[in-house]
Amino acid sequence: MDKHRFVIYQLLPRLFGNSNNINVSNGNIDQNGCGKFSDVSKEALTSIAGLGATHVWYTGVIEHATCSDFSKYGIASDSPDVVKGQAGSPYAIKDYYDVAPDLAVEVNNRMAEFENLIARTHAADLKVIIDFVPNHVARNYTSDAAPKGIEPFGKKDNKKVSFAKDNNYYYLPGTTFKSPLQITNIKPWKESPARATGNDCFSPAPSVNDWYETVKLNYGMDYQGGTHADFEPEPDTWRKMLDIVLYWSQKGVDGFRCDMAGMVPVEFWRWMIGEVRAKFPEKLFIAEIYEAERYEDYIFKAGFDFLYDKVVLYDTLRNVMEGKAPASELTDCWQKTDGLHHFLLYFLENHDEQRLSSDFFMANGHKAIPGMVVAATMFNNPLLIYFGQELGERGMDEEGFSGRDGRTTIFDYWSIDLIQKWRSNGDWTGTELPKAAADLRSFYQKLLTIIHQKPAFYKGRFYDLMWVNRHEFFCHDKIYAFMRYEGGHCFLILANFSDKQQSFKLKIPLDAMDTCGMKNELFYNGIDLLGFNRPLQFPAAVASNGGLGGRLEPYTASIYELKGHVLD
Template sequence: METNKKMVIYQTLPRLFGNKQSSHVKYGNIEENGVGKLSAYTEHVLTEIKALGISHIWYTGIIEHATKSDFTAYGIPKDHNAVVKGTAGSPYAIKDYYDVDPALADDISCRMEEFEALIKRTHEAGLKAIIDFVPNHVARQYHSDVRAPFIEDLGQTDDTTKAFDANNNFYYLPGQALELHFGAKQEDFEYSEFPAKVTGNDCFSPNPSRNDWYETVKLNYGIDYLNGRTTHFDPVPNTWEKMLQILLFWASKGVDAFRCDMAEMVPVAFWQWVIPKVKEQHDVLFIAEVYNPAEYHNYLINGHFDYLYDKVGLYDTLRLVITGEAPASQITGCWQALDGIQSRMLNFLENHDEQRIASDFFAGDARKGFPGMMVSTLMNTNPVMVYNGQELGERGMDEEGFSGLDGRTTIFDYWSMESVRHWFNDGQPDDGQLTKEQKELRDKYKALLNIALTEPVISQGIFHDLTYANLKNPYFNPHRQYAFLRKQENEVILVVANFDKAEQTVRVQIPENAFRVCGIKDNKAARLTDLFTGQTSVSTLTDAWPYQVVLPPYSGRILKFTY
């Protein structure tokens, strides 16, 4: 895979993205609320996504998962309502690792062929494809009905009389039945599971609560949780072998990367074993959802992951800066805490788990998030991600059903996104359905992401924070502005982000140390290009006096000096 290009990911939920139905019923079924299809990602739509400044597209919810929809006519067993969250079901409650979600297919009997065609279209559009790998848990009624005959199903040979066995795929609670006490209907109480399996979020109780991942069961990677977390990794556990087969299966379909759900709930030893084996046969990347900073180095170095989520550091900090609860100068601590691994962190301001920037629960206005997106995108060589609709200011303020009114776009219900519907219209983004504000926001995202994608100094250059030199600068507000340099060869980029609602004229002090570390010649004339506007002139940088910049509200400037 190319390593000299910035990785810019567009996360999209096909179930929602391609759904053009605007009439919605709370807790509505697939017939009432409609569903997006893989075919919605036409050649033209994919071209438009790429033009946004995208290199990779993450198709979320591809693999077949538990649902309340009935596909028994196609040989797919129906799931019990008691163990499905929402009407559509969670895409992280995998029901068959070897199958595609039937709801996403135009012809359900050809669903795998439709997925393979999507991967082909994605590659022809010049994009790489990412899908989820969900290794920690599966749906309670997991059963693969399309796996190859030589592949043994999960749990098929488990000894259910044992709470733990190194070669069991699941953990059991012998002699105890699963009890779900929060069902709204009588049928929800009728689900039978004996012996009870351990719930996906390490809940070793036969009575998981509504707040547990009650619709899933935990997979056994050889750790005996009830006996001091002792490990049984030699010989290689049966679950490891089965997960390797699954990864190789999807990699053989042309998938370019796996986003590994809750990777830190699976032992590093497994990743250390499996990732090299997959990479021996396929050129794929592995991205881990890990939230414990103390484990970052372990998963990167020992676990062989290419990238990790930067959620508890940069995301959490930027959110506080955007909402005015923390000074912009606090961003400095984020990269310092990463101790040299910032280039391996995936930055984002939205994804399927987080609240929308424009929601009332976050900023209430999508424009307020743009300076944070500038920082996220430009401050290092690492990947950055946009969630479908973020570039249009999608608000996430619908009360869809199971998801409720929480500022998130549901992953449990059949629904659609208003802003994406208005953009979509057969892939014509300029058909007048978008508001002026939505078009302006998308244009700003498009400019920013393409700068990141095409400027070598952003994808490869060094980073130098300027906060330390401006903390006491009377002409710069470190609470609402953040500035840094990027440098490569004969190019320097000065980035100044403005989190304030008003236009600001600031003077950025660039200290002598920055010139020395970055190898910039003081007071040497350079060709100046404003990368947002394209305007050019001649200018200089010097430590003798601050550099004056006029900053638009909720935005910033990206100034390239070419020597």
């Protein structure tokens, strides 16, 4: 299949490859097992590519703090006082120059095993994305794998002052750090003076809701001194971070999902991305950012390729899917980011958000079909699929630190039943999947095939039909309608967010017909490429006046490929 849209498939190797089918809440690695780099096999990658993915985002690759003890391999052990869960958070980085030892079959060979995964991924015609976590590190950051000449974080810091431009950390002189979870007396964490916590908490006693297991990095911003900035010449942390990104780039990593990029100055990103692209012009940078008013800065000033769009598209679409907002609000949604759509990464699931099939969201992945179709077909931008989303994974296990919160844990050792069934004894054909999961995956594959193969969805234009359909015969609270077009080929997309069948009369104004290349004198047929709803047949003149009639089944969406012809 030729692929023209970026489709990123996110997975945690720790969970993805775990074949252990006995899970104990708060279980350690010996009890619950752990997936390995090698479990992301050629067959698994072929299946992911066959779904329609173009990139794989491997989450939790870089070594992070953990309760598992790898000290016999020369790796410093961590205090449970500053580790979340038995496995630890993938975002509490312990060594920027190493990979997580629990993901390796042979711990001493762990980097080679990851390099082999990169090679397998590329052989499957997929690109590799990993997390770059620049805002904070684990409290026990201890690099034992940094190349010769790389200076450790904090080595030359002046710990007697709260801020100095070339300090790597922020200090709280005269204080001692106190963890909100003192859970062990065997290896209590000691830190004096205390350092600021990763979520900009400048207290020696962060709360359990703070990122207490992490330490904030200093990019030349004095947050306690009126947010004074000193960027000339480049602060020491800038240069250290550039070395890290270049290190992974040289290993063949194709792109970086930059964690909490909005908490790091735009000036750093502009400098660092420019330096990297001078050597690796094709490197991809994706920013996690949650303030829509800063989108333009991170695109046009910082130089990111793509940004998360949670606070506009995701939040609005979720409200519509849950019946908390009318479908017509999606018009206001896309207008808020008009002109930026090409740069926005759309998603309905990732490791931070609740699963579509969880009891906290739609309770059933099939009910999310209209939302998924809208997210995939509105514009030409990238799309993110979170592993198991396409199977209807519910995220309703009580894994341990994560709790039963509708998310798949990133903190615990665990296995996922539907992923194991998809594995099907290692061939990843999904023959053991329940019918509902297999059907849902088939839908995702069909949808992604359409957006890759039909030019209207990877280089075409968008026309919103909601403005002309605010009448009594069209339920704009529950139905969203728009068109995509390119080179004379026209598609009508209708999404029914209701749990009931919806009858409608849809007007396609002459302006839309002229713009999309439809002709008022022709008769049009429309086949639903997704196969959920009946074909449409209508004279264009009727559509532009009274409106074409049809019905949409509950929780479905249709992509109608419109073909015009002269009536006999």
